[in-house]
Amino acid sequence: MSAHTTEPRGCHLVGSINFDDAETTMRVAAEHLGDRLRRIPDGEVGERFHWIAFQPDRIARTPGIERVGDTPIPLRMLDIRPVRLAAGVAASDLELVPLGYADAALESWDVFARLQHEGAIPAGTRFQVSLPTPLGVVGSFVHETDRAAFEPVYEAALAAELDRILAVVPHDRLAIQWDAALEFAMIEGEAYAERGGTRAEWFDDVWAGTSERLARQIDRVPEDVEVGVHLCYGDVAERHFVEPVDVGNLVRFANLVHAAAARRLTWVHLPVPIERDDDAYFAGLADLELAEETELYLGLVHREDGVEGAARRIATARRHTARAFGVATECGFGRAPEGAAGPLFATHRAVSAAW
Secondary structure (H helix, E strand, C coil): CCCCCCCCECECCCCCCCCCCHHHHHHHHHHHHCCCECEECCCCCHHHCCCCCCHHHHHCCCCCEEECCCCCCEECCEECCCEEECCCCCHHHCCCCCCCHHHHHHHHHHHHHHHHHHCCCCCCCEEEEEEECHHHHHHHHECHHHHHHHHHHHHHHHHHHHHHHHHHCCHHHEEEEEEECHHHHHHCHHHHHHCCCCCCCCCCCHHHHHHHHHHHHHCCCCCCCEEEEEECCCCECCECCCCCCCCHHHHHHHHHHHHHCCCCCCEEEEECCCCCCCHHHHHHHHHCCCCCCCEEEEEEECCCCHHHHHHHHHHHHHCCCCCCCEEEECCCCCCCCCCCHHHHHHHHHHCCECC
């Protein structure tokens, strides 16, 4: 597919990429997609290899926190057992140990800055830091009886991590992405429960509770720093926890977040399942109410059907929105097989035009 003005403009890397270190991630991304990317993440390497699964180990180092259950639940080097308040401990008395996000981001920033200085990363490309919403971590790994009390404690600790990043990385070279996944398990509550999931919300109005919480995180990011959201239906063994019926709930949620946030969103990413190249899935894009300058990325690139599949989904999406959009995967490359990154980068490039 040759580049022309009707192709999607640019690409977005959600975050996870299955390389072992940040430098490899950044070098390969820039080499393959340098003129397609406005920002590059570090690949979520090390203990972050499975998104937020490392947070229970981090949180459990705090005095007053204990694990649920006596038997570890191993995930490579991690123990993903949930946590809870120890008997007699009030959440408000806790002082959480560092969560690991700032340390990882600042280590990767040093690599990014060096590579950009050397010319391996194009000038003007921003360093992307992907962070989970507090709701995602609390709803996934805190015992249900403690979630309401623990949420503000974790939110404050994550805000402190963000502040450390903001204090070091120049704002005109930084982009923050908030990853919203458990929000959709809550929104799709009945379907999620049918698939064996456990309802996790600790508030009554699911739509308001999830969207207003995300808007609060967006507004923590200063205006001179880019901020985007990755809306997600999960990625365990490259499968969603629930398959979205169509983009309707994604669009409704994006509109609510856009309306609730005080600052503008730089970009929004929406997933597209591999099976969906039909009009019914994409029709709701016509209802998207983002600001004109907000970038839209559709996660329609899949390793299994490459350029041909992405082109089909692009053609259908174009029938339902006049808004320009770029391309992405549904949820990064982190759980893809070894060796998949190269072909995925090639597909991104083949179906998109340069910025």
